[in-house]
Amino acid sequence: MAGILDGVDQRTKLAGHNRLELLLFRLAGRQRFGINVFKVQEVIQCPALTQLPGSHPVVRGIANMRGKTITVMDLSQSIGGPPLDNIEGRFVIITEYNRRIQGFLVGSVDRIVNMNWGDILPPPKGAAKGSYMTAVTRVDDELVEIIDVEKVLSEIVGSAEGVSEGVIEEDAIDETQHVLIADDSSVARNQVKRVLDRLGVMTTVCNDGKQALDQLKAWTEEGKHVPGFLALVISDVEMPVMDGYTLTTEIRKDPTLANLHIILHTSLSGVFNQTMIEKVGANAFLAKYEPDELARVVQARLKQHKLEVQALNS
Structure with missing residues (x-):
């Protein structure tokens, strides 16, 4: 070969x-x-x-x-x-x-x-x-x-499923905050959702990038100010119909969604993804799958989002 x-x-x-x-x-x-x-x-x-x-x-x-x-x-x-x-x-x-x-x-x-x-x-x-x-x-x-x-x-092989003691900060989230998850693997979706459920954050789960983009557009058409409640998009890269890179590119092209915070969460090569997140405009790349690391990254973003919303409302 x-x-x-x-x-x-x-x-x-x-x-x-x-x-x-x-x-x-x-x-x-x-x-x-x-x-x-x-x-x-x-x-x-x-x-x-x-x-x-x-x-x-x-x-x-x-x-x-x-x-x-x-x-x-x-x-x-x-x-x-x-x-x-x-x-x-x-x-x-x-x-x-x-x-x-x-x-x-x-x-x-x-x-x-x-x-x-x-x-x-x-x-x-x-x-x-x-x-x-x-x-x-x-x-x-x-x-x-x-x-x-x-x-x-x-x-x-198994994988670490739970978040370790001391990682979760009880004041990290606001009950109005929301996270959108896009991943075609049922295992990966459930792993991410378990961490976010443990953090107490609301989630919407999609099976591919097209479903995620359609959901974002549906919220916009309903008259919702998406950046005001959606703190974060966590997307896999490899997905049928529309991959995570294309999803990111499409979000950045939409003026009402362009400032959303996007993390590409994938099992692909880290070096390769660092190059690609710069190319397509994602905010960060996170290699799968460490629940403690995911919890820390999400909590940091939730805190930042709270400050952004407070600044908009002041």
């Missing part, structure tokens, strides 16, 4: 234009799946794995790669499919999610395709509850499923 991920600098130019590139692969059958190239560090032939006694059933072992020990998980088994056999002939996709590097064992790797986020759609309404699909698209007239990797990792 040498060369399949060459040219990342060229791919960076896609961001901010509601475009992405998907690495297509198969697991145990003919169904094709996709993953955003920006979350992929490398694709390699499966190396020799060392099994870990007592590990999660989907963990096939660990491997030493470029001086790092990386856990390799069977992605087919992780989403309820059969375990992959003959792993010596399989591939490992090395990824970075939520500040962790891990390998996913897959059956075969197809190719990279250039897509528009508008062609990446939410899962069908009939999809089973608990599905591992976060989105779907079509390539060569075939359905491609995009896996909710955050859901997979939360079930296998």
Whole structure:
């Protein structure tokens, strides 16, 4: 697979234009799946794995790669499919999610395709509850499923869910303040909402950037002064229909919304996102997922918003 991920600098130019590139692969059958190239560090032939006694059933072992020990998980088994056999002939996709590097064992790797986020759609309404699909698209007239990797990792690795004692400041919020959340992963949405519920702040939750933008415009059409009650927008970057970069750009273009405070909360590369938040005009980037860090950032913004509202009303 040498060369399949060459040219990342060229791919960076896609961001901010509601475009992405998907690495297509198969697991145990003919169904094709996709993953955003920006979350992929490398694709390699499966190396020799060392099994870990007592590990999660989907963990096939660990491997030493470029001086790092990386856990390799069977992605087919992780989403309820059969375990992959003959792993010596399989591939490992090395990824970075939520500040962790891990390998996913897959059956075969197809190719990279250039897509528009508008062609990446939410899962069908009939999809089973608990599905591992976060989105779907079509390539060569075939359905491609995009896996909710955050859901997979939360079930296998787990994540910190609660806010630590002493982090919450009881006077940080005002009962009239509101936060808009946009994220296509049900796991990520619930993680953020739990923190905000713990802070006592009201929230509106959307599944993608288009839903979030429509909600903002609906509030405006109702005659609400959105910056007066909406303290913050917390948006994922990777979302079907409209990504977080495009959502930010659209908000900045609307005179009634342009001054909203926007945090991009994502599992993508931090270095890459720092460049992009400057390009599209977001206020900050926050890597997923540390509940204490999220709580501190949100509380700081709520305090600032209270002062802004007081200044407007004085």
